[in-house]
Amino acid sequence: MAVFTPLTDAQVSTFLSRFDAGSLVAVKGVPAGTENSTFFVTTDRQELVLTLFEQGEHEELPFFVELLDYLDEHRLPVPGPLHDHDGIALHSLADKPALLFPRLPGEHPHHPNLAQCRALGDALGHMHKVSQHFPGHRPNPRDLHWLLPMHHQVLAYLSPEDQALMMDEVEIYQGFFDKAPDLPQGALHGDLFRDNTLFDGDRLGGMIDFYNGCTGDLLFDLAIVINDWATEPDGRLDPERYATILAAYQAQRPLNTSERDAWPMMLRMTALRYWLSRLLVVYVDPPAHDLTPHDPDQFRTILKRRLEDGALPLPEVAS
Ligand SMILES: Nc1ncnc2c1ncn2[C@@H]1O[C@H](COP(=O)(O)OP(=O)(O)OP(=O)(O)O)[C@@H](O)[C@H]1O
Numbered sequence: 382m383a384v385f386t387p388l389t390d391a392q393v394s395t396f397l398s399r400f401d402a403g404s405l406v407a408v409k410g411v412p413a414g415t416e417n418s419t420f421f422v423t424t425d426r427q428e429l430v431l432t433l434f435e436q437g438e439h440e441e442l443p444f445f446v447e448l449l450d451y452l453d454e455h456r457l458p459v460p461g462p463l464h465d466h467d468g469i470a471l472h473s474l475a476d477k478p479a480l481l482f483p484r485l486p487g488e489h490p491h492h493p494n495l496a497q498c499r500a501l502g503d504a505l506g507h508m509h510k511v512s513q514h515f516p517g518h519r520p521n522p523r524d525l526h527w528l529l530p531m532h533h534q535v536l537a538y539l540s541p542e543d544q545a546l547m548m549d550e551v552e553i554y555q556g557f558f559d560k561a562p563d564l565p566q567g568a569l570h571g572d573l574f575r576d577n578t579l580f581d582g583d584r585l586g587g588m589i590d591f592y593n594g595c596t597g598d599l600l601f602d603l604a605i606v607i608n609d610w611a612t613e614p615d616g617r618l619d620p621e622r623y624a625t626i627l628a629a630y631q632a633q634r635p636l637n638t639s640e641r642d643a644w645p646m647m648l649r650m651t652a653l654r655y656w657l658s659r660l661l662v663v664y665v666d667p668p669a670h671d672l673t674p675h676d677p678d679q680f681r682t683i684l685k686r687r688l689e690d691g692a693l694p695l696p697e698v699a700s
């Protein structure tokens with residue numbers, strides 16, 4: 382269902398001729414995904430992914446290309462976009478912006494094992510180590526500056542108890558982050574859930590779908606990862622996956638004192654960020670397609686658990 386704009390073989394062939402990528406053998410629509418049209422393209426030389434951008438801020442696409450180029454140059458497992466004979470990556474196809482990527486190996490890990498958690502923590506830590514020097518700039522579109530106005534839009538759909546929970550939380554984050562010392566900054570993935578990674582066995586084949594990529598607090602990215610990768614269905618943290626991801630991450634980039642102090646609050650704020658974005662999809666701005674939306678209550682449950690249990694202790698950094 383993630384082909385919103387069908388393409389003919391002739392259109393794909395003509396598009397491919399701009400690149401040094403070989404001649405078309407086969408093209409196949411990819412059913413996964415909800416935002417863009419995605420195709421697997423086989424040429425006589427390689428396997429590729431063609432993405433047509435259906436929505437979102439098209440003027441921000443050059444930022445994503447610059448970020449992927451930078452991370453690819455720094456040997457992170459990301460799909461560095463192909464550039465054409467003139468060095469240009471971003472083109473138009475069927476009147477939509479289009480990018481061509483290498484197809485990375487692997488499957489999304491639904492139940493990640495500890496080796497996969499270690500690989501993910503290591504890659505994210507490596508990414509954040511180098512992304513602090515990334516020259517691009519795109520303010521985080523889902524941080525506290527977004528939560529503050531947007532949470533008002535969903536309050537009418539919530540029970541009185543949930544309204545109080547959401548309003549109290551947003552006020553607490555504002556009080557906390559207004560006074561907290563600045564946190565280390567860099568480029569973030571912004572949505573590094575399991576279904577935005579590919580694993581070939583225990584090897585991380587790639588981190589994909591960088592269209593929430595931005596610059597801001599690195600800790601925000603890490604908290605999103607922990608809330609998805611190391612959380613049980615009842616919202617509890619899984620101690621082993623938690624410790625494994627955080628130890629591998631900190632072997633690359635140790636958290637500083639301000640980040641350690643902000644950690645429990647960041648876990649809560651990023652849980653609320655997804656509770657809110659999913660509520661907005663369900664009640665305020667439903668997409669045109671009829672795919673089942675993600676369940677907002679999953680992140681309400683996670684938020685309540687973080688509130689009741691706090692965060693587990695952060696692993697100490699090996700010296
Ligand atoms: N470079 C790649 N290598 C291999 N598979 C890929 C690659 N890029 C995308 N895919 C596959 O295509 C699917 C859809 O891609 P993507 O997540 O970018 O789409 P989307 O419409 O933006 O989805 P989402 O709903 O996650 O925002 C992915 O789940 C993955 O299976």
Ligand SMILES: N[C@@H](CCO)C(=O)O
Pocket residue numbers: 572574655658659675
């Ligand atoms: N990862 C998001 C969906 C894509 O932005 C969620 O689980 O709500």
